[in-house]
Amino acid sequence: MSHDRCLYSNMVALSPVLVLTYLSYFHSAVLSFPLDQQSHDTSSCGYKSCHATVPNMLNVHLVPHTHDDVGWLKTVDQYFYGGRNDIQHAGVQYILDSVVGQLLQNPERRFIYVETAFFYRWWKNQPPSMQKAVRQLVDQGRLEFVNGGWCMSDEATTHYSAVIDQMTLGLRFLNDTFGPCGRPRVAWHIDPFGHAREHASMFAQMGYDGFFFGRLDYQDRTNRIRTLEQELLWRASESLEPPYADLFTGILPNGYNPPKGFCWDQSCDDAPIMDDPDLEDYNVDDVVQRFAAAANSQAMAYKTKHIIMTMGSDFQYENANLWYKNLDKLIRYVNTRQANGSQINVLYSTPSCYLQELHRANLTWTLKTDDFFPYADDAHNFWTGYFTSRPALKRYERVSNGRLQTCNQLEVLGGPSSRKGPFGAGDSETLREAMAVAQHHDAVSGTEKQHVANDYARRLANGWQHCQVVVSNSLAALSGSSAGRIYCDNLNVSACPLTEASKKFSVNVYNSLARPVVWPVRLPVNASAYTVLDATGTPVDCQVVPMSEATQQVRKDRGYAVNELVFQAQAPPLGYSTYSVSVLQNGPPSASVKSGPPAAIQNKFVRATFDPATGLLDSLTNLETQQTIRLTQNFYWYNASDGKSSISDQASGAYIFRPNSSSPFIISCTAETESIQTPELQEVRQQFGPWVSQVIRLHSNSKALEMEWTVGPVPIADGLGKEVITRLDSSIASSGVFYTDSNGREVLRRKKDFRPTWDLRQTEPVAGNYYPINSRAYIKDDKDQLTVVTDRSQGGSSIHDGSLEIMLHRRLLHDDWRGVGEPLNEMSGVFPLGLVVRGRLLLSLTPPALAADAHRPLAQENVLQPLLSFTEGGPPPGSLLEFSGLQAALPPAVHLLTLSQWGQDSLLIRLEHQFQTKESKEHSVPFTVNLQKLFSTLKVVGVSELNLSANQWIDEMKRLDWRPKMAAKPLRKPLGDPSMWEVILTPMQIRTFILRVAPRR
């Protein structure tokens, strides 16, 4: 089949590019692969390797599989080795050992493998003879990869940027190692707890022919079983032309488990097939009969003469012999009955073989355009708590994504010396892998054990250590100075030893966006006045303010500054600008702190007023559009169910949000306030009690109102678990409707107590209305739209008209019985009394038609914040103080999603149109980018376009076509690019290229 042609064969101009690897451990595989083209025989893998089925019989596709969490109760490495089996018996090294051995014994057998993070660990420990045997299994379709990302990502709390990266990482390993036969045909998210539309859209753009998952709302499932709609066509984008974001989607019959009574793993207790008539307990007849009953019952809920049975589960197949020996017998004994008139045919299969049969059925399928959130497995069991669980880890993951993009970009811009330079040897792989692992559905989701959460964080920190070397080397190459460079990772709590102690230092502000940025720099200092010069030596406005009590408390002994220096830094696209800071005088800062709330804070764009009686926010005005809403804000906590209610024994836990009552408790009706008002900075500092404080802030240039909240340690001495929210109550007539984004991209409409595809029986008035917010949420009416941009994934809802609430922090005293086995009660590290979390919300008030113009760039700025690095003393003479990697800023609608090294002289880039269709008059239109005019220091000498996951040439990506029940719009051809180098981007489109580059002279 044409789409099985070698990924590398048509890249004539670029053929050497893919030969070279960017990851040292892929060397041998990648280097050998193109030389050894014949070994990847694609004639018998993929759909062609499927076993024959029997027409007119019920064909039961048995899919042997294992579900290997990339961390959960144990760390990813513990899972790989089978360490800490006292926590959970699981050892992936043995699973792969065992499965391969069993596959080799019988060519009929099939297995699918999913998580490349594990497969890669295993592969690199195998001798060449074993690698050869496995290649053969893959070439013959006996071992098939599905999904194939580094992990099976979470869908509710991940950002699309990191998901695309982790999929690219895993799929590249498979491509490099196995060629076309290693390319997964099917996306496979059997465990994630709800399903995001943006994930479906990405999977479609990655070339998957279909998608299977296991978990959905119990009411939704009941309904779909009744209507035979467990298999459907998901139209996953409102912006992309069908079928580009159409994804055939199947809901698996038993989650991802085998039917009851047919689990033959070592971890199961079901009776084996006992077929020696000389021994006791001969049970072949019984097994065959029970199997027929299970198959026929399952067939009632699906449309075709084919059904799928997932024969496996968590970390199963460690001793694959148990499974295969019994499956072999099952197939033999069930099919033998056909001679006696049985109409059941059982076969070893894979999800793609099953999918192929569904496709051959040539039916039409219901079209779905919303998503599968929230997920409830019963009336009082909504998995909406994990939208917020472990807020510090969620923020750290988001920050690390920005750091990885910066690291990737600087690795490219700095050239080869980035990896090995004056600061030693660095790499981006460590952080790339750490980020990929962190996308797992029990990682950033916050649903892992504490020690595993610590491990994810440790990996990210370690990855960043490796990246710091790359960044330092690169900046040294670009600036011409190898002066020592310091990174301050605790600036969010205003700690930075260098700025605190130094009388003169310089600040490098690196901006990873493809357009210039203005960013408020805020540094801990001890002097009272400073001079700040920009890269041209021009002084910039700055302000020293006393450090708040709240910040000093949360900072603890990580710093000792008493003041903060604030100034607005500008940085060019994909580049840096260097500021010089020197002490002007000591003594108390000029900006005085006034007790009590001010009437208002404002700059030229925004005004926020305060209630003098309560100290709370009172209204918000957009001074440009002259619109004002009433807006109050306060903090509350839901009392977490402890599982002792008579209605349900469900407690709130890492997964589940279940408030004991629909009314949250207010933390304080009033805030103790003080304020600072200078031309540079206006802020109101609010204290709501010993464990909640907030700063409401306006910088001189900001169009959004910043609310920096600090929550914790959440008190539990009263024995009550608490789920803390911030709630905005406005005069907007939202009519029960609110909007949340999907994985940081397209926005979905939400309506209280409503689901688009079935009549909801609402049983949890709060938890049942929570949705994931990855980067933004809003409410609106005809006139006003209030948009909140978040700095991490959080859960939120609009329970009352005009209201928007966001859950910030959770501290719980009970496990919620979904396996993690711990209450979510974070106390480790520097917070032995309970974790303190700080974050920022950015509020934007606009007319609805202009909202996207504000929140799209605002959110990207928030995701890809500038990286600050510090050098003691002034900038070295002769060093380059400002640099941009681009010839010019890209249009505001165009985001440079990816820029990273691919091969020795090739890059991977992704250009993204970051506006949805119709949401902006100005920006929701096609834009053209000229690739040759992109970079300032690199010449683009070759280009080839890939699918989103960079594992297939775009023109070879021929997906199975599926027909929706409703008449589809005729497919419009995408706009043809004006030339090889000029590419057009339409709303929400992401285009992926490999560029061959050379340095400009």
Next chain:
Amino acid sequence: MSHDRCLYSNMVALSPVLVLTYLSYFHSAVLSFPLDQQSHDTSSCGYKSCHATVPNMLNVHLVPHTHDDVGWLKTVDQYFYGGRNDIQHAGVQYILDSVVGQLLQNPERRFIYVETAFFYRWWKNQPPSMQKAVRQLVDQGRLEFVNGGWCMSDEATTHYSAVIDQMTLGLRFLNDTFGPCGRPRVAWHIDPFGHAREHASMFAQMGYDGFFFGRLDYQDRTNRIRTLEQELLWRASESLEPPYADLFTGILPNGYNPPKGFCWDQSCDDAPIMDDPDLEDYNVDDVVQRFAAAANSQAMAYKTKHIIMTMGSDFQYENANLWYKNLDKLIRYVNTRQANGSQINVLYSTPSCYLQELHRANLTWTLKTDDFFPYADDAHNFWTGYFTSRPALKRYERVSNGRLQTCNQLEVLGGPSSRKGPFGAGDSETLREAMAVAQHHDAVSGTEKQHVANDYARRLANGWQHCQVVVSNSLAALSGSSAGRIYCDNLNVSACPLTEASKKFSVNVYNSLARPVVWPVRLPVNASAYTVLDATGTPVDCQVVPMSEATQQVRKDRGYAVNELVFQAQAPPLGYSTYSVSVLQNGPPSASVKSGPPAAIQNKFVRATFDPATGLLDSLTNLETQQTIRLTQNFYWYNASDGKSSISDQASGAYIFRPNSSSPFIISCTAETESIQTPELQEVRQQFGPWVSQVIRLHSNSKALEMEWTVGPVPIADGLGKEVITRLDSSIASSGVFYTDSNGREVLRRKKDFRPTWDLRQTEPVAGNYYPINSRAYIKDDKDQLTVVTDRSQGGSSIHDGSLEIMLHRRLLHDDWRGVGEPLNEMSGVFPLGLVVRGRLLLSLTPPALAADAHRPLAQENVLQPLLSFTEGGPPPGSLLEFSGLQAALPPAVHLLTLSQWGQDSLLIRLEHQFQTKESKEHSVPFTVNLQKLFSTLKVVGVSELNLSANQWIDEMKRLDWRPKMAAKPLRKPLGDPSMWEVILTPMQIRTFILRVAPRR
């Protein structure tokens, strides 16, 4: 090596014999084997296959092994298949699958397998390709069989006859299947709970070079660790000339488990070796260091530069990859350290390879002549309860052994039509296998779960069904009558539908002893007078007595007779005699029952007097020797500990006997009595309350006083577990000494609160003095010896001088935490309120010098009781009413232990001298048996002698020689046989032969 020569090669006269198999399922293997001699390459198995060791280093022999109970928490078939894994995760089919696969991957690896009951089940399901691969592994010593019996027999509750049979069964399978390389060199009883001297004697005579076990008294172990005597030479017989019963014996260091921290089975949680430095938790240095510490510490407790580590445990290696992958790494990393000066060398090994190194050390070893009973694992934890646990199963096993011997004999005597004849197709294999399974150390021991005990009983019953056909066919062939034949299995509770209903019937009394027997026949009947004619038509004395109330109660609705017909039957050696019974009159029986105790009951040999006040036994007199002792007897119960004491939380359970107090509670100080006194029969019927009764009985010809006890249902309404004993208190001055037999053969001296090899600190004054009684126990002084012959294995002791107590029944309310997980509380079947058990003790009072003359034949008669079968109506005209398979009775000292079919025209026989040296003036001397003059209907045309287990020619059995510390007596050559056909038997000798036979014309 010469002893590896083919078993078959020197049997010139008999060569076709062994070619033919007696078990149909061995056909292919046995038939093919001699034709394919070359395939069994013995040049690289056995000791020659051992890996090299390093002189002067500490050599650590890693022995991968699995311990597979032939039934315990699950039935043997459930264990084989891995059924009921909810009870215990264990599936032997997968263990063997997995181990073989792993052995094939790496020729360095070794494995030992032990239980042929499982291996046989697995083998017969393997395709020829797999069988071939396994043969190669065996030929190369990579897979080595140790022990190799059908099971690993219990040592405290088994009878030597059944143990020899089960060993023969297992070892024959190995011999037939694998030839010399399949012959185990080492006996391996790693789990049994104490060790019998007779077992050691048998193992020596079976040709084992050494013996390893895991459990011994904790004080004994401490002592042996201190004195470096965990390896020793066991001289296991007082009668056999050394070294015939000498057995090198090693006590394993960790039971049979790996050292702490090194269990890499799927069932363990120890950290795997994590040797990828790129991953977290790299632990190679830690593992190597911990291993060196474990090895060095273990080496302190043994004498040589070699230590053994048992790398495995219960049902381990189901996923052998886990073990081997980590062991491979362990060996590699530990030995790599030798380059840095480490003095530790690790290797894959087997018990025989370890044994070989001990032998090469050429040391002298402490000599041990007692046994390893009782076993205590701590101060209050004596494993002496299982000596009695499940008394009904223990009896059923003993009865079944007799039935199997009868079946074996009649299969031979009846010729080919025994297996297929007028009553259909029968076989002895089913019962042989059932008996073999029942010897397992959690079978007849009574330490299995109730459902498993039921399974053992069911197997025995099923085996007997198969044997009944053999017996009926054989008796039809021998008698010339195919008249229908009925077996009454409930005669012990006087139930037999035929005799109860019939007016005329005949009784066939088959005697499996090699000498004539007189046996009291006791049949349930409803008429009041009968005529009984012997085989010559001569009337014999008989007596009808009313059936006791106690018997009617325990019989329940299994019969409806009101009387019992009693007469003394005589039967010829290895033959039968037929009696005809017909009703003479109805009405009440002539023998009247008198209320109250008689002054005495007596016959011409024995008198027993009774206390008129209590109804209890008062004295016993041997009328021949004119000796009298005071003798009282009563029933008591120990209050079983419930584990709630402050001293220890140990409760009595299936394994452990722990009375709450050393004084048992009396059941009743007096017995309600009635008596029957006729010339034929004198009996006193005693009732001690609702749940204990007894009949003290003398038949006219018996020299022993019979005490038939009936106990149960043991009441538990008071919440107390009860361990019921019968206690004989006599005037014998026993001085704390008593005697018990070992597995039904040689007798050991026991002394209260004393152990022969160390200074005992006695912590359990009753339980710590209990010993197994398999067939007899006695106390004595200079003048009197009181011997009690039991009908099953029981525990017993002499706590007070002149006293002998035997535990009869146990009903317990707590588990004893040794794994079985159930209280021993038998309630199933026809006894829903609690099991009722009935049994017999036979008391013999003699001078000590004459005691053996009485108890040796008495015990054999009790073990091999005649088999009664019944035919409606009189004997068919012309049928042969009396038959003997022997030309003449063997001398009283000679017991025909085995007579069974071996090949199509060959027999296996064992001749046993059943007296110990010096115990009888008359019988403890050599006897000669002429094999050609043995059988009346078979001509012996060839003979070849084998070792005891019939898996090696006696002249090829060359065992490793071991030197005891004390000077050994010079080896006396055994008496040379006078001729090829005349064989000499010396005291306690058993000689094993294969005879080629032909029918006499």
